[in-house]
Amino acid sequence: MNTFTFKNGDYVPEIGLGTWLSKPNEVYNAVLAAIKVGYRHFDCAYIYQNETEIGRALRFAIENGLVKREDIFVTSKLWNSDHAPKQVEKAIRKSIFDLQLDYLDLYLIHWPVAFKTGHLYAHSADDLVSPDEFSIEKTWQAMEIIQEKGLAKHIGVSNFNMPKLNRLLTNSRIAPEMLQIELHPYFQQTELIEFCRKNRILVTAYSPLGSHHLIQGKAGLTREAIVKSIAEKHHCTPAQVLLAWGIQRGSIVIPKSVNEKRIRENFNALNVRLDASDFVKLGDLEQNLRISKGLFCVLPGGFYTYEDIWEK
Ligand SMILES: NC(=O)c1ccc[n+]([C@@H]2O[C@H](COP(=O)([O-])OP(=O)(O)OC[C@H]3O[C@@H](n4cnc5c(N)ncnc54)[C@H](OP(=O)(O)O)[C@@H]3O)[C@@H](O)[C@H]2O)c1
Incomplete structure (x- = not known):
């Protein structure tokens, strides 16, 4: 299995x-099929509302010797309604419980947007919490604590852009180790990838x-x-070309x-290896x-605009 490496030497497939x-x-059958094919990395999130079934599949695979716990890499994500610092540990413990694990390999702040505790979705501005009240720095401090407690081996963020990453890099004890973002040939985010490479963020x-x-x-x-x-x-499929492109650009x-x-x-x-001319052609597909878009967080009279979320 090919891997990328964290600063401490841990691997992520x-x-x-x-x-x-x-x-x-x-998802139960999908996870078991994936394990049999050779996948050792599973991207989950509380908000996907399927961690219980994924947990059942992981448990079955571990108990039946298909895979060892230490050989799989499991990610989950802190949902927007759990940004209150006192909620963060409860939230990760819930995901760990549902996934039937003792720890996560990676825990990410899912979006740089906070909803009121208990509000899975924001239906009006009243359901939002201001970015000053639960700032990303405050939520990140709680993320640092769950890592120190061993609940997540690595911590990171998702849907963050450079200014917000810079805030965490400047103001935190532990730097984010992973950024999870949308990436494909229509939306290549080259500058952001380069920023992460320079700051040792996978x-x-x-x-x-x-x-x-x-977009079908x-x-x-x-x-x-x-x-x-x-x-x-x-001699491969279009999907394989897209995935090989992502991996060869240095992303998981x-x-x-x-x-x-x-x-x-x-x-x-x-198994697919693209060449430089393929990269030029795929690069031309950029459409920004x-x-x-995170528009589910943009509500009339609310704290978050599209520009705030994706600030450059
Ligand atoms: N952090 C975030 O905010 C965030 C946001 C979006 C996604 N994610 C994570 O990223 C994962 C992937 O992103 P995604 O689900 O948005 O999209 P994706 O993986 O780019 O595409 C998934 C879609 O493509 C189909 N598909 C899969 N393999 C295919 C193939 N070989 N040929 C043709 N079609 C194929 C799937 O259908 P079938 O299932 O029927 O094969 C599904 O409809 C998510 O599942 C989630 O874990 C994270």
Whole structure:
């Protein structure tokens, strides 16, 4: 298994199974199929509301000798309603319990946006908490404590841009070790990746296939002529081209699938090696097309605007 390395020498496999929108009744089989194919990395989150089923699959795999706990890498994420510093430990303990583990390998702040405790979704501005009340620095201090307690081996953030990362790098005892962001040829974020490389923050690419389901019909990266022609050249599939592109750019990729054939296909992207001319062509697909805009946090009269969330 190819890996990226944290500062302390721990490894994170360069491909993981995404689980957003994997229905509870599908994700159990998906996780077991993935383990059998060779996946050792699972990207989860409290808000995906399927950690219990993932936990059942992980437990089954460990108890039946398919895999050892120390050989898998499991991520979960702190949801927006748990940014109150006193909530952070409760939240990670809930994910650890549901995933039937003793610790997580990685815990991320999911979004730089806070909802009131108990409000899974924000329906109006009243459900939001101001960024001053639960600042990212205050929530991060609680993240540092859960790492020190051994509840998460590594801590990081998701959907943060450079200014917010800089705030944590400047004001924190422990620097974020991972940034999870949307990355695919339509949205390449080259400057942000370079910033992370310089600051020794690993990068995970979410929606590495262009979150197929959201842009189906409109764009559809796997149906791009350039992607298809590169796939033909390398005798592989369009999805494998996209994943190989993500990995060769130095990011971890976490494609989601609940289909056994596609789970295997995605894993086999590890065998695809793109060349410099492929990179030029795929680079030309840039459209600055952000799919996950975080608009569910942007409410009339609320504290967060699109520009605040994605400040440059
Ligand atoms: N941190 C965040 O805010 C955030 C946001 C979004 C996503 N994520 C994480 O990143 C993971 C991946 O992102 P994503 O789910 O948005 O999108 P994605 O992995 O880019 O695409 C998933 C979609 O592509 C389909 N698919 C999978 N393999 C395929 C293949 N080989 N060929 C054609 N279609 C294929 C899947 O359907 P089937 O299941 O039917 O195969 C699904 O509809 C998520 O599951 C989640 O773990 C994190």
